[in-house]
Amino acid sequence: MTTRRHFLGAASAAALTAPAILRGAATRSWAEVEKILASGNVKGRLAKDEIPTPALMLDLDLFEANVKKMVAHARATNRALRPHGKTHKCPEIAHYLVKQGAVGACGAKLSEAEVFAAHGVRGLLVTTAAVGKHKIERAVRLAGVAPDTVFCVDNAGNAQDLNDAAAAARRKVWVALDLCVSGRTGVMPGAPAVALAERVAKLPNLQCKGIQAYAGSAAHVKGWEKRRAASLSLMTPAIETRAELNKRGIGTPWLSGGSTGTYNIDSHIDGITELQPGSFLFMDTDYNVIGGKETGEVYTDFGNALTILATVVSRPTDAHVIIDSGFKAMATDRPFLPVPKDPELKFSFGGDEHGKLVSSGGALKLQVGDRVEIIAPHCDPTVNLYDRLYCTRGHAVEAVWSIAARGMSQ
Amino acid sequence: MTTRRHFLGAASAAALTAPAILRGAATRSWAEVEKILASGNVKGRLAKDEIPTPALMLDLDLFEANVKKMVAHARATNRALRPHGKTHKCPEIAHYLVKQGAVGACGAKLSEAEVFAAHGVRGLLVTTAAVGKHKIERAVRLAGVAPDTVFCVDNAGNAQDLNDAAAAARRKVWVALDLCVSGRTGVMPGAPAVALAERVAKLPNLQCKGIQAYAGSAAHVKGWEKRRAASLSLMTPAIETRAELNKRGIGTPWLSGGSTGTYNIDSHIDGITELQPGSFLFMDTDYNVIGGKETGEVYTDFGNALTILATVVSRPTDAHVIIDSGFKAMATDRPFLPVPKDPELKFSFGGDEHGKLVSSGGALKLQVGDRVEIIAPHCDPTVNLYDRLYCTRGHAVEAVWSIAARGMSQ
Secondary structure, three states, X not given: OOOHHHHHHHHHHHHHOOOOXXXXXXXXXXXXXXXXXXXXXXXXXXXXXXXXXXEEEEEHHHHHHHHHHHHHHHHHOOOEEOOEHHHHOOHHHHHHHHHHOOOOEEEOOHHHHHHHHHOOOOOEEEOOOOOOHHHHHHHHHHHHHOOOOEEEEOOHHHHHXXXXXXXXXXXXXXXXXXXXXXXXXXXXXXXXXXXXXXXXXXXXXXXXXXXXXXXXXXXXXXXXXXHHXXXXXXXXXXXXXXXXXXXXXOOOOEEEEOOOOOHHHHOOOOOOOEEXXXXXXXXXXXXXXXXXXXXXXXXXXXXXXXXXXXXXXXXXXXXXXXXXOOOOOOOOOOOOOOEEOOOOEEEEEOOOXXXXXXXXXXXXXXXXXXXXXXXXXXXXXXXXXXXXXXXXXXXXXXXXXXXXXXXXXX | OOOHHHHHHHHHHHHHOOOOEEOOOOOOOXXXXXXXXXXXXXXXXXXXXXXXXOEEEXXXXXXXXXXXXXXXXXXXXXXXXXXXXXXXXXXXXXXXXXXXXXXXXXXXXXXXXXXXXXXXXXXXXXXXXXXXHHHHXXXXXXXXXXXXXXXXXXXXXXXXXXXXXXXXXXXXEEEEEEEOOOOOOOEOOOHHHHHHHHHHHHXXXXXXXXXXXXXXXHHOOOXXXXXXXXXXXXXXXXXXXXXXXXXXXXXXXXXXEOOOOOHHHHOOOOOOOEEOOOHHHOOOHHHHOOOOOOOOOOOOOOOOOEEEEEEEEEOOOOOEEEEXXXXXXXXXXXXXXXXXXXXXXXXXXXXXXXXXXXXXXXXXXOOOOOEEEEEOOOHHHHHOOOOEEEEEEOOEXXXXXXXXXOOOOO
8 A cells, every 4th residue: 555655755846846835915917817818928927826726737847857757768768759648638748749759649539639730740649440431531631631640440340441531532541550458449469460450451542550559457557567567468469469460571660558657668578669658747646656666656757747726715614625626627537536735735525616625734724715736636537627737837837738639539 | 225227227218219329320421510510500410420429418308308397396396496507517508497497507616607697697606705816806897797696705804805896896796605514615504604694794895695505415315315314404504594694684585505416305494495406407327326205216306318429449359349438528536337328238437538338238239330328427527528518309419509618617
């Protein structure tokens, strides 16, 4: 069991960069703040305590350090890096990652990739197959806009349909074989995958670029050695399938795997050429508890850059306060609760719209109007609740980025 | 324990109105569908299997029956009905409810109420206090747009600030005392509430219109008699507080309580004048298991009108398929899982973007491209994930409503 104290040790780097509780001391009027927000030019003009809460906050110093570390690791281990856009859904972040050295971005669904492409992001890998007449039409259209987009296929009928639609549009569409290595989507490795690859190779309007094998169930295995064993065991059939295809003359230039949990595992497995982690950008409390390579029970490779800024809206008793952030402000899919940056506070959900804070030690000092920051419990579904990401350095808001692909699950 | 079979009995009314599995047989091109969707005029022009999935679906026959039942109950028991807009976040629904007899709509937060007001909804009750300089400025501005909006207050300092901002704008702002009857927001009933009411009564720019006392913890108590006892016990201090205020000459014209779980309980408690339920509109699997007044373990007063339409995107083995709907398509805050309309299917989550379906009995008939409908597990946070609500009668799409206040948690 990872204790709360252990975990807070991990979170302490984040806690040092900004005061944990900000008294609401806004002096500008809301009309002025609204004008600044609408202008899109916030740098030097907006303070953290002027942001309407609940709000999704990104600590740029921590975020940039996370990116730097992952990019350096991929470079050192000679792996391509295609971070998963389902985590951030934010074109600014996708562009920043490419500038730092990523080969592109993954999109979980077609509609997410469409948004990235419309914002000029290239090198896209759509990690779920485009299924059905309409989605296939959209995929072919997207290939017209961003021809280096790679679409996953795991089914012969779907590959045939995609080929036919591409032929009708006189277009070549790039695909990757999606292998099922962890109980989610994909064709089974081995014979079924080889049979599919051979069929795809015969389809004139598809071009196979690689293999995707995402071992989701390895990503969260607790303990680095156990996680390493899990990833090795799950990825081996994918690596063997790739070798078999190469033997048969069916080229699969790359094999994309890797998660925030396995980035420093998969990068040392021969045959995995590309990493597609996402959560490392923000680092959530869910990943904090999986254990690190050198750090034991708590995983501290990346800093907790993503928080929810909340306001105390009620203090019914001296023992607890209510904040304005509940199920609609934070992911709820994992049992691990959101963690306030202030180690003296304990959070629990109070329904759709509210959360409850109590003191873990002495008297509860929070008053109505005070602001608190809470580390995001599971970053991907948390990000998906917000339209804007407020990017800060210390107390200043440096930018407001649009989470343009928020809600794009289609 | 409510068994799955029991629950599916409750869901069967919904299952009868439309085929549980729709083969994807779209003949129109996506470009044509896009044009129809963009026009806003979909009636008679769009079929259910042309909607891009995952999609949030409203069965209009069931929805209208739910509204009819609640309106008739409120009328028969002589209670005002102000359904909670945090459930639907949809101006079309708010207007429809007023047309059917509601006195207005609740908004959980200021920003939600602002959206409703901007769409012409009146009779608003903002159920969380507007806290801090900026939110107070916005509240006073909203009172200028929709003067019959009622703002909850539970704190003397906040009431004073609201009064001063209203005075500066030469405006009278309507308020309600928010009483803490269930561990969430509000001033404690009895002496603290009386003291606050007396201070509010002296503030020249506030006018107290009533009391809000939402007993959230009674709403989901399993078993109608137990729920009745819980609500009675939680609401009694609120009713006594109101009586005390009336004795002192501080008028509180109404007392708003009631949830989907207690609508036919609170409507028989003397002193509760208004009901503010929300979930009855859609009825989710979360409420299905609380038990009914006449129906035992399963609560069948309202029909499951809200579903997620999903597509099978992968069939890695003959034993399971993967659909395109996961944590980002359905609420995850309750242990009870989403329930497919087809009673032969069992759902489990497969991460942020995917879900897994297996057969509960014989062979799994689903193929890639097939569509399934899943009853929403907890309606409020599910609705908050979508921008659009596809409204259907049978297989036809009758309207697409904007969930205009989606994400408005501020």
